[in-house]
Amino acid sequence: MKAKKTSPYHHGNLKEALLQTALERIACDGIDTITLRDLTQRLGTSRSAVYRHFSSKEALILGVIEKGYEQLDYLFTPIFQDKTRSVDERFEAMGRAYLDFAIEHPNVYRLLFGEQYRQERERLCDYKNETQAAGLYALVGLLVEAQEVGIIAEGNPMVQAATVWASIHGLASLLIDGHLLMSDNLEAIYTYSQGVLLQGLRSFTLP
Amino acid sequence: MKAKKTSPYHHGNLKEALLQTALERIACDGIDTITLRDLTQRLGTSRSAVYRHFSSKEALILGVIEKGYEQLDYLFTPIFQDKTRSVDERFEAMGRAYLDFAIEHPNVYRLLFGEQYRQERERLCDYKNETQAAGLYALVGLLVEAQEVGIIAEGNPMVQAATVWASIHGLASLLIDGHLLMSDNLEAIYTYSQGVLLQGLRSFTLP
DNA sequence: TGTTTTATGTTGACAATGTTAACATTTAAT
C-alpha cells in the first residue's frame, strides 16, 4: 500500500480515479448534476487537472460511458453463452438481468441507452461497433439458436432482436423514469411481458 | 391586428409567448440547449421578464410539458374513441401515430416521456393524474374492449397496457436516441413488433 | 551524477447562465 502523505503534488492515478469517481457520482446523482469542480475536489486535486487527461468534460463522460458498456458486457455475455442452460432459460435470465441492472443503476442505464452525448459517441466510431453492439449481437445469436431449436418462428434475427430489445428497454425506461407507477406490480408486469413476447415470437411470422 | 410599434414596454402576452417559443426551441434543439436569455431575446424582452410569469426556468419547462401532453391528447384520444373502426384498426393506428409523433418530434417526445424534470412533475400532482395518464387509460379502455370482443386473451388490462406501452415506447426511444441503426428497416421492425405484440396478447395468459 | 525534457498539477481569469434586488413604466382600481 502506498504511503499517502499529505496530498503529494502528483495524484498518481488521476485519470482512472476520475473515471471511477465520475461513474460513482453519476450512479448516485445522475448525469446532469455532476461538475468537474466537485469531482476534482473529491480527489483532492485542482479543477483544471482534468484537462491533463481529458480534452473536455464531454470527453470524460465518453470515457465513463465506455467503462459502463464494459461492465454491462461482463454481466451479460456469460449469460448468453452459457450453453449448459436452455435457450428459454437464457432468454429469461437475460431479461431479468437487464431489468435488474436498469433498476439498480438507473442513472448509469440512462447514460448508456439514453440520448445524451449521442452525437459525440458517433464521432468515436470505436465502441459503436464494439461494445454497444456486442449485447445486441449476442441477442441475435441467441435468437438464431432459438430458431434452430424451433422455439420461435423463423425470420430476420436482427428484426427480432430489435423487437425484443425494444420491449425490455421500454419497460426498463418507463419504470426508472417514473412513468409506470405500479412498482408493486413489477413482477406481474415483467412476467406478463416476457410471456407475451415469447408467445408472439413463437407464433408470429411476417407474410 | 395589433399595431406593433417599436417594441412597447409591455409585451402583452408574454407568458403564452414564452411557452410557445420554448416549445418550438425545444422541438428544434432539445431541452439541454435552451436558455432563458435566448428565449427572451427572441421575444424582444429582457432576461428577467420571465420571472414575472414563472418562478424559475424549471417552472417554465413544466408549463411546456403540460402543453405537450395536451397536444398529444388531442392527437390520440380521437383515435382511441373512433367507434367506427375495429379494435384491430385502432390498435394499429394508435401505434403508428405514437411512433410517428416520436420520430417527428423526438425532443418533445423525450421531454414528455423521459426522466428529466420527473421529480418536479410529481410535486404538481395535477397532470400526473390528468393528462399524462389519460393516454394510458384510453389504452386500457381499448384493451378492455379487445378482451370483450375476444381479440386478446383475458387478463389485467393495466398490466396489458403497460406491456403494450412499454413495447412501443422502447421502439420509439431506441430509434430516436440512435441506438437502432437500421432506419431503412423501420417499417419492417414496426410491422413485426406490432405483429408479435398482438399475437402474444392473443395467445398468452398468466397461469 | 547533473541537466534537460516531458508529464502532471495549480492559480487566475473569462464568458455564459440562472437568479435576485432595486428601479421604471404601464395598466387597472378606487
Added chain:
DNA sequence: ATTAAATGTTAACATTGTCAACATAAAACA
C-alpha cells in the same frame, strides 16, 4: 386624479466549463 398592482429593465452575483501562464515532479539522457 391618485393609488395600487402588474409587468418590464438594469445591475449584480454565484456557479460552471475552459484556457493561459506558471509550478513542480518524474523521466530521459549526457
